[in-house]
Structure formats: C-alpha cells, structure tokens
Amino acid sequence: MYKRILVPIDGSDTAARGLAEAITLARDLKATLRLLNLTSDFVLMVEMSNVIDYEKFREGLNQVGRRLLAQASELAKAQGVTAETSLHDLRGGRVADAIVEEARQSRCDLIVIGTHGRRGVARAMLGSDAENVVRSSPVPVLLVRAPAPVS
Numbered sequence: 001m002y003k004r005i006l007v008p009i010d011g012s013d014t015a016a017r018g019l020a021e022a023i024t025l026a027r028d029l030k031a032t033l034r035l036l037n038l039t040s041d042f043v044l045m046v047e048m049s050n051v052i053d054y055e056k057f058r059e060g061l062n063q064v065g066r067r068l069l070a071q072a073s074e075l076a077k078a079q080g081v082t083a084e085t086s087l088h089d090l091r092g093g094r095v096a097d098a099i100v101e102e103a104r105q106s107r108c109d110l111i112v113i114g115t116h117g118r119r120g121v122a123r124a125m126l127g128s129d130a131e132n133v134v135r136s137s138p139v140p141v142l143l144v145r146a147p148a149p150v151s
Contacts, residue, residue, distance in 0.1 A: 006034045006108040008099050011068050014114030018144040019072055022112035025142075026081045033083040034106045035072050037065035038090045038098050062089060096132030103139055112142045 007022040009015045019035075026033050039061045069085040076083040086106070090098050103111050115130035134141045 001029050001031075002110040003029075003031050004034060004106065004108040004110075005031050006036060006099070006103045006106065006111045007072075008036045008038065008095075008111075008113055009068055009072050010037065011064065012114065014116055014144070014146045016114070017146065018112050018114030019075070021142065021144045023076050023079050023081050025110075025112065026076070027079055031081075031110075033076050033081055034102070034108055035069050035076075035083050035085045036088065036099065036102050037069050037086075038088050038095055039065055040090050040095050058089065062087065094132065095129045096136065099129070099133050100136050100138070103137060109139050110142060111137055111139060112144065114146065115143045116146050 002025070005022050005026055007019055009019055022033055025031070039058060065087045069087060073083045073085055084106075086102060088098055088102070099111065099113070102108070111133060113130050113133060115128070130141075130143055134143070
C-alpha cells in the first residue's frame with residue numbers, strides 16, 4: 001500500500017488535522033512520513049514589501065517552520081511513526097506546485113493535506129492550494145477537512 005506519505009504543515013488547525021490523520025495512517029501501514037513546511041513569499045510581496053525588512057522577516061518564518069517540523073516529527077515519533085522533515089523557502093511559484101514537486105522528488109506515494117473546504121466567493125478569493133495539489137498530483141491525495149463551524 002502506501003510506504004511514503006507527504007504531509008504539508010503550516011501551523012494551521014487544518015494542517016494539524018491532516019497531520020493527525022497521516023500519523024494514524026502511517027502507523028497502521030508502517031509507512032514513513034515526509035513532513036514539509038513551505039515559506040511562501042506571496043503575502044510578503046503583495047502586502048508588506050515596503051514596510052518590513054524582507055530578509056529578516058523571511059528568516060523568522062523559516063525559524064517558525066523549523067519549529068513546526070520538529071514538533072510534528074516528535075508527535076509522529078511518540079506514536080511510533082518514522083518522520084523525515086523538509087523546509088523549503090519558496091521564492092516565487094505556487095505552493096501547490098512545490099508540494100507536488102516534493103512528492104515527486106521524495107518518491108512519496110500519497111499526499112495528506114488539510115483543507116478548509118471553502119466554497120463560493122471565499123474559495124475564489126483565497127484560492128485553494130489543496131485543490132491545485134489534487135489537480136496536478138501524480139499520486140493520490142487525501143484531503144482532511146476542517147470541522148464545520150458551529151452556528
């Protein structure tokens with residue numbers, strides 16, 4: 001079945017749900033996790049480029065990414081799952097493309113990714129990295145949705 005599972009993490013609740021699902025799956029299948037954190041410069045380019053020291057802020061994001069990867073790796077290890085980590089400082093390009101490329105390069109046979117499950121205008125405005133991964137991935141993708149908001 002699946003032997004190498006790619007799990008993009010970004011510190012969000014949806015990514016944490018994806019990670020939890022991936023750990024369970026990896027434990028049951030005796031698979032290895034490939035944990036990925038991407039630093040994207042899109043927000044920096046669009047909103048903050050004139051306000052902050054770009055490189056200093058980027059290094060801060062990379063530090064957060066390293067911390068997230070270490071925490072996720074420890075969580076997997078505590079549940080008996082082997083995990084490798086990868087931090088990519090994405091300069092330009094799409095997050096989804098980087099995730100798919102990581103799956104190819106790392107020879108992963110499944111991607112588990114958390115998604116907000118947005119629809120309508122919210123999806124159109126924010127885009128969907130998860131949807132773009134599904135559309136371009138050469139391997140199966142398991143989407144783990146966030147819980148529905150309580151009304």
